[in-house]
Amino acid sequence: MARPVRFGRPLVASVVLAVLLAVAAALLLARNGGGKGASGDAGKAAGGASAPAARFDVSSLLRPSGRMLGVVDDKTPWQYGIVKTFTEQAGRAPDIRQYYSSWGDDFDPEGNAFLWSRGQLPMLSLVPSTTPLADIAGGYDDAYIRQLARQVAAYRGPLALSFAGEMNGPWNSWGPGHARPADFVAAWRHVHDVFRSAGVTNVVWVWSPHVVDTGTTARLRPYYPGDAYVDWVGVIGYYGPIDGTAFSSLFTPTLREIARFSGKPVLIAETGVAESSRKPDQVRDLFRGAERAGVIGLVWYDQRKSWPGSRQLMDWRIDTSVGAGAAFRVEAARHGFGHPFGKG
Numbered sequence: 001m002a003r004p005v006r007f008g009r010p011l012v013a014s015v016v017l018a019v020l021l022a023v024a025a026a027l028l029l030a031r032n033g034g035g036k037g038a039s040g041d042a043g044k045a046a047g048g049a050s051a052p053a054a055r056f057d058v059s060s061l062l063r064p065s066g067r068m069l070g071v072v073d074d075k076t077p078w079q080y081g082i083v084k085t086f087t088e089q090a091g092r093a094p095d096i097r098q099y100y101s102s103w104g105d106d107f108d109p110e111g112n113a114f115l116w117s118r119g120q121l122p123m124l125s126l127v128p129s130t131t132p133l134a135d136i137a138g139g140y141d142d143a144y145i146r147q148l149a150r151q152v153a154a155y156r157g158p159l160a161l162s163f164a165g166e167m168n169g170p171w172n173s174w175g176p177g178h179a180r181p182a183d184f185v186a187a188w189r190h191v192h193d194v195f196r197s198a199g200v201t202n203v204v205w206v207w208s209p210h211v212v213d214t215g216t217t218a219r220l221r222p223y224y225p226g227d228a229y230v231d232w233v234g235v236i237g238y239y240g241p242i243d244g245t246a247f248s249s250l251f252t253p254t255l256r257e258i259a260r261f262s263g264k265p266v267l268i269a270e271t272g273v274a275e276s277s278r279k280p281d282q283v284r285d286l287f288r289g290a291e292r293a294g295v296i297g298l299v300w301y302d303q304r305k306s307w308p309g310s311r312q313l314m315d316w317r318i319d320t321s322v323g324a325g326a327a328f329r330v331e332a333a334r335h336g337f338g339h340p341f342g343k344g
Contacts, residue, residue: 056202058158061121062231063265066339067290068297069332070096070123072270077111077122086302089318091329095339096160098123098269098299103131104144107151116157121341123160123206123269123299128187133164133179137186145191149198158202158341162234162269163191165208168218181222188225204231208269211237211254213244220254221261232296233258234269239282240314241274246282247289255293268298272316273324280323287331297337 071086071094087093097120101107112122128136135141152159167184169175174184188207195203207230209223210216224230235258237243237250244250255266268290273282290298304315319325332338 055153055199056155056157058202058204058231061158061204061341064296064339067295067335067337068095068121068267068339069337070094070098070121070297070299072098072123072125072299072301073303074100077108077115080114080118082302083115083118083120086300086318089302089325089328090300090332092332092338093118094120095341096121096123096297096299098125098160098162100125100127102126103128103136103141107148107155109151109155112155112159113157119340121158121160123162125162125165125208128164128174130173133174133183133187137183137190139190142194145194146198149195149200152195152203153198153200155202158204160204160206160232162206162208163188165234165269166210166216166236167223168212168220169210169216170218176218181218184223185225189229192225192229205229206232206234206267206269207264208234208236209254209258211235211243211251212257213237213250214242220257224261227262227264230262230264232267233262233264234267236270237268238271238301238314238316239273239286241276241312245278247285247293251289251293265296266293267296270301271298272301272314275315275317275320275324279321280327283324283327284331287335287337290337291335297339 069090069092071082073082075082077097077099083094083097097115099122101124103126107124112124115122131141136145152161164172164174164184164187166172167174167179167181170177172178192205207225209220212218212220235251235254237254239245239250251268258266271286273279273286276282286298300318301316302318304313304317306313318328
């Protein structure tokens with residue numbers, strides 16, 4: 001058994017002196033702006049240890065004042081080539097860098113911080129793959145969701161998160177014919193609630209249906225989780241050989257349908273124009289229509305990929321022709337796309 005410690009006068013005096021020094025240090029820290037220097041970096045605590053950084057709060061990002069321009073591909077955040085290529089082709093760096101991750105994958109705090117430090121808002125499209133939505137809603141993967149929430153919170157920067165995008169697309173294992181709208185809504189709300197219970201404040205929740213067209217006929221309202229669970233609506237649609245010859249036919253009917261049940265800001269979360277003789281005109285139509293619709297931005301799919309549900313390989317890249325590239329640069333600038341983020 002340990003003997004009780006007796007505090008003599010010299011020890012008491014030392015304790016009092018230590019307290020006074022601590023109070024003086026706290027006052028000095030407050031005078032210097034809470035420990036932030038001119039560069040905005042967190043100050044150092046006594047002994048050289050870094051003070052813990054505050055968690056990022058996305059409140060300031062929920063109603064963007066400008067129009068963002070983004071790019072999406074299937075590479076990881078560290079694979080920065082798509083950003084460099086986009087910057088060269090579009091004439092400016094993207095504001096959003098979207099990428100995909102499968103259900104069960106770890107989140108990469110350092111990779112996302114790498115993007116944010118360079119001016120790109122990371123946007124994660126989390127794909128449930130073969131995991132049934134009903135299982136996610138039922139709590140079978142809660143250990144993973146809690147781990148993911150901790151990893152996202154540890155990143156300490158903003159993240160736009162789209163869970164199970166194109167949930168109304170029958171080509172997806174979580175779409176019509178494979179899962180019910182009620183399963184999607186329950187899974188979305190469950191993931192959101194677990195994040196909220198973990199105190200995560202740095203996520204912008206992006207609900208991302210595909211536009212309603214000849215291949216995607218399901219109504220959207222049954223898939224909507226509710227305004228309390230959604231920050232941005234992220235509509236996906238492409239100008240291609242089947243649907244999408246003009247903004248008025250590709251996006252407008254879907255935007256009107258969504259406006260009947262949601263007033264959230266709308267982001268065109270994935271789009272592109274397939275190579276054809278009409279591509280320059282369609283690029284112009286896309287930016288003009290997006291401005292008139294009041295969207296907060298668009299994210300370009302700068303790759304070659306097969307049309308959903310077919311083997312027809314399409315080239316969606318910006319620079320498939322001199323005319324297409326020029327139209328993209330001119331129209332993006334003309335309609336005010338490009339919204340650099342502050343580092344809040």
